[in-house]
Amino acid sequence: MTSFQYMPPLHKQSFKTGEVALVGAGPGDPDLLTLQAFRFIKQADVVIYDRLVSQEIMALLPSNCERIYVGKKQAAHRVPQENINKLLVEHAKLNKKVLRLKGGDPFIFGRGGEEAQFIISQGIACHIVPGITAASACTSYAGIPLTHRKVARSCTFITGNMQDNGALDLPWQTLNDPEQTVVFYMGIKSLPTITKQLINAGRCKNTPAALIRKGSHVDQQVVKGSLETLEALVTLHNIKPPSLIVIGNVINTFADVQLQNLGYLAPE
Ligand code: SAH
Numbered sequence: 001m002t003s004f005q006y007m008p009p010l011h012k013q014s015f016k017t018g019e020v021a022l023v024g025a026g027p028g029d030p031d032l033l034t035l036q037a038f039r040f041i042k043q044a045d046v047v048i049y050d051r052l053v054s055q056e057i058m059a060l061l062p063s064n065c066e067r068i069y070v071g072k073k074q075a076a077h078r079v080p081q082e083n084i085n086k087l088l089v090e091h092a093k094l095n096k097k098v099l100r101l102k103g104g105d106p107f108i109f110g111r112g113g114e115e116a117q118f119i120i121s122q123g124i125a126c127h128i129v130p131g132i133t134a135a136s137a138c139t140s141y142a143g144i145p146l147t148h149r150k151v152a153r154s155c156t157f158i159t160g161n162m163q164d165n166g167a168l169d170l171p172w173q174t175l176n177d178p179e180q181t182v183v184f185y186m187g188i189k190s191l192p193t194i195t196k197q198l199i200n201a202g203r204c205k206n207t208p209a210a211l212i213r214k215g216s217h218v219d220q221q222v223v224k225g226s227l228e229t230l231e232a233l234v235t236l237h238n239i240k241p242p243s244l245i246v247i248g249n250v251i252n253t254f255a256d257v258q259l260q261n262l263g264y265l266a267p268e
Contacts, residue, residue, distance in 0.1 A: 010125060010126070010128070011036060011128055011129050012036075015039075015040055015043045015044075015127065016097070017045075017096060018093070018095045018124070018125075019097060019098070019125040019126070019127065020089075020092050020119050020127070021044075021098070021099050021100065021126075021127040021128075021129060022102070022106045022112050022115060022119075022126060022127065023037045023099060023100065023102070023106070023129040023131070024102060024103075024104055024105040024106045024110075024112075024129055024130050024131015024133075025037060025053045025101050025103055025104070026057075026104060026137060026216070027052075027103065027104055027138060027215050028052075028057075028103075028217040029054070029137075029141075029216035029217065030054070030057050033057065034129065034131065034132075036129050037131060040127065041057070041060050041099065041101070042061075043062075044062065044065050044097055044098070044099035045065060045066065045098070046065065046067075046068065046098055046099065047065055047068065047100075048068045048070055048087055048088060048098065048099070048101070049067070049068070049070070049099075050070065050071045050101070051071030052071075052104065053101050053102070053103055054217065057101070065099075068087065070083075081111060084115070085115060088100055088119055089119060089122045089124060092119070092122075092124045093124075103134070104131050104133045104134045105130050105131045105132065105133040106129075106130070106131065107128070108135075108157065109157075109159055109185045109186065112128065133157070134185065134242075134244055135157050135183040135185070135244060135246075138212040138215025138216065138220075138244050138246075139183070139244075139250075141212075141215050141216045141264075142210065142212050142215070142222045142264065143262055144210065144246060144250055144253065145250055146181050146183070146250065151248075151249050151250055151253065152180060152249065153179045153180070154177070154179070154180045155181040155182075155183065156175065156180060156183065157185065158175070158182060158183070158184055158185070159184070160185065160186050160188075160189075160190045161185075161186040161187075162189065162190050168193045168197075170197070172197045172198065172200065172201040173202075175201060175203070176201040176203050178203070178204070178249070180248065181248035182198075182248060183246050184244065184245040184246075185244060186241070187243075187244075187245045188211075188234065188239060188240065188243050188245070191231055191234055191245065192231050194245065195209070195227045195231055198227055204227070205226065205227050205228040206226050207226060207227045207247060207248065207249070208224065208225075208247075208248065208251035208252050209224070209227050209246065209251065210222060210223065210224045211223045211237075211243050211245055212244045212246065213242070213243040214243075221237065221239065223237050224251060227247065
């Protein structure tokens with residue numbers, strides 16, 4: 001058994017030259033940055049960033065900070081992961097404060113673990129700064145609690161990203177509890193498979209389902225339906241990535257009039 005003694009973690013310490021900080025930028029709204037993320041952003045000499053980092057957050061960087069975009073779109077990987085890893089290390093070896101800025105949380109579908117493994121394998125210090133993940137922020141900004149007493153007692157975050165051969169091989173039988181909220185990241189392309197497989201696995205076709213596009217951004221879109229109707233809604237509203245798919249009865253926690261009172265929906 002391993003036990004750990006408390007020591008101030010690296011992310012609590014100051015950002016020194018020759019180090020990398022792997023920082024979660026949250027879902028887009030700069031209000032959702034942590035103070036810790038803000039501190040690292042303000043000190044960066046160079047930023048290596050993704051498509052999901054918002055313009056408003058990029059605007060917080062020091063004006064002389066060098067900016068390197070390594071974003072990728074689904075199925076069109078722009079910069080291979082290996083090259084990103086090398087880039088991080090190269091810049092750290094040039095004695096810079098290297099900020100690796102990622103959407104949401106670096107350790108949730110963000111390959112943060114892989115990057116940190118490589119960085120430390122090269123003898124370079126790596127600060128890891130958590131961020132608010134899309135599932136948490138987008139549902140909150142849409143007035144949907146992820147768990148709710150007597151409605152949802154668990155919540156699963158799962159990737160809907162297909163394998164290279166187009167297959168989506170997920171443990172469907174573990175997702176069929178009616179009191180479970182399921183949030184799919186990267187699932188828009190595979191939505192028809194997702195809804196079909198969940199129904200096959202035993203989830204009722206009337207289970208509420210929602211799509212949240214660009215959660216927490218000023219142009220956030222929320223579309224609600226059921227497992228059966230969701231696919232048609234994607235086409236109708238032309239929903240594109242980055243979007244989350246949320247499945248479960250929690251979606252109906254608040255009626256529209258309550259969402260208006262809470263300030264989530266504009267009054268008619
Ligand atoms: N590390 C990120 C997730 C990266 S995977 C996080 O913790 O949030 C990329 C997927 O995240 C997107 O395809 C989409 O499903 C989801 N996503 C990220 N930001 C989003 C946003 N603002 N609105 C909706 N979905 C978002």
